[in-house]
Amino acid sequence: MSSLTNYGQAIASTTIALQQLLASPPVGLQATARAPGAATTGLTGASVNLFLYGDSLISYREASAQQGPSRVIAELHYLVSAFPADDGDADAGSHRAFGAARAAIERHPVLTVPVGSADSLQVWLTPSPLTVEVLTSLWQASGAPLRLSFGVMASFTLDAAERVAVVGTVHDVVQLAGAGAIAVFSGTDAAAKAVAAASVAQELGKPLVTVPLDSIVSRDMDETERNLTELFEQAEHRGAVLLIDEAESLFGLRPEVLDVDDPYSEIEIGQVLDRLGRAPSVVIIAVQNSAGDELADRTRVEVRFPAEGQADSAQAS
Structure with missing residues (x-):
């Protein structure tokens, strides 16, 4: 077909x-x-x-x-x-x-x-x-x-348009090495995901900046733009690998009908991903379960950490 x-x-x-x-x-x-x-x-x-x-x-x-x-x-x-x-x-x-x-x-x-x-x-x-x-x-x-x-x-x-994402390893994320390339770390083992992100940054010879989702994304798209621009332009962060932590609420699988109290209910996910695509280095988005459709379409590599204490097999290169 x-x-x-x-x-x-x-x-x-x-x-x-x-x-x-x-x-x-x-x-x-x-x-x-x-x-x-x-x-x-x-x-x-x-x-x-x-x-x-x-x-x-x-x-x-x-x-x-x-x-x-x-x-x-x-x-x-x-x-x-x-x-x-x-x-x-x-x-x-x-x-x-x-x-x-x-x-x-x-x-x-x-x-x-x-x-x-x-x-x-x-x-x-x-x-x-x-x-x-x-x-x-x-x-x-x-x-x-x-x-x-x-x-x-x-x-x-x-x-449907072929997704370029592959289920891979930390080594595959290192190989991306391009500005704005998006990787997903999925699974419940938060500690393993943090260690893996640090390993990616170390292999690339760049600093790692970890930010929770709610510190950069808001209901106001202009404010989100300002937050990301400031983050990318800070001297100590220039060229850094970005880890967006606790990102499930925006980038994970979401219900078709969103709760009116959902702080991200009016956010255009594609616009946020467009801006992350201008990041100076690799962007790692951490979710607990599966990536939502729009994130999956933009993801180059997904590394899975299926359960606490079992992440080593997912990371092994």
């Missing part, structure tokens, strides 16, 4: 496959994929045009996945419009083209679409009439005369 990384190619390949469906025998239509105002440029005779006007992505998690979305359903929304051969055609030609295109898509509800040289997608096609309001807004936006049209939704499933 193709991945979300190839989404752009998947879109282009789906558009080409739709064109080929309409252009190949027995349909045999002139099929373009242009902006509506330029659909007939250089053409003679009736034609149909495919205009991609929107898309949506729906993420979901399979039962076998421990965390984060594992699949994404992509939905592409096309405006399929029929054009007459010329002004004297009285639209008879475009009516035939419209009917042929509509019938072809009804007869082919599923297309196998190649993506690159070694992958393919199963694409489901769903024709749908468009409301007058939607048609009007699309044609007004294009600045072209209104033409007989219908909508097609092309949908397919992709693997």
Whole structure:
């Protein structure tokens, strides 16, 4: 199955496959994929045009996945419009083209679409009439005369964006060595996590700065920004490895409905991670259980400390 990384190619390949469906025998239509105002440029005779006007992505998690979305359903929304051969055609030609295109898509509800040289997608096609309001807004936006049209939704499933995180060791964290690279230390053995973070800093030849989450993150994003900037710019901390301790309440797995008394209920986790990505060295985020989805997506290495007194096996290199 193709991945979300190839989404752009998947879109282009789906558009080409739709064109080929309409252009190949027995349909045999002139099929373009242009902006509506330029659909007939250089053409003679009736034609149909495919205009991609929107898309949506729906993420979901399979039962076998421990965390984060594992699949994404992509939905592409096309405006399929029929054009007459010329002004004297009285639209008879475009009516035939419209009917042929509509019938072809009804007869082919599923297309196998190649993506690159070694992958393919199963694409489901769903024709749908468009409301007058939607048609009007699309044609007004294009600045072209209104033409007989219908909508097609092309949908397919992709693997969610591959996470680069691996379950590794302290040695793997040392190998990151890059500014703003994020590692997660998960588990209940706080002492072992502290010792491991100190070991990372020592191996990198840098100081270790340990801060509790509530000392740098607040409800006010501007204040959070100031806290982190001050932390990064302090002379004794420049280039330091940062250990964010007690971070479960923000970066751990969280309920879908947050308690109004949760001090981090209004915090945009992605924004905090963006700012941590500007840290001068490796950032280690310590959580007791599993990382939440947004942190998992940004994590390069996770080191697990499953239970007090058993962390040595997780750290062993």
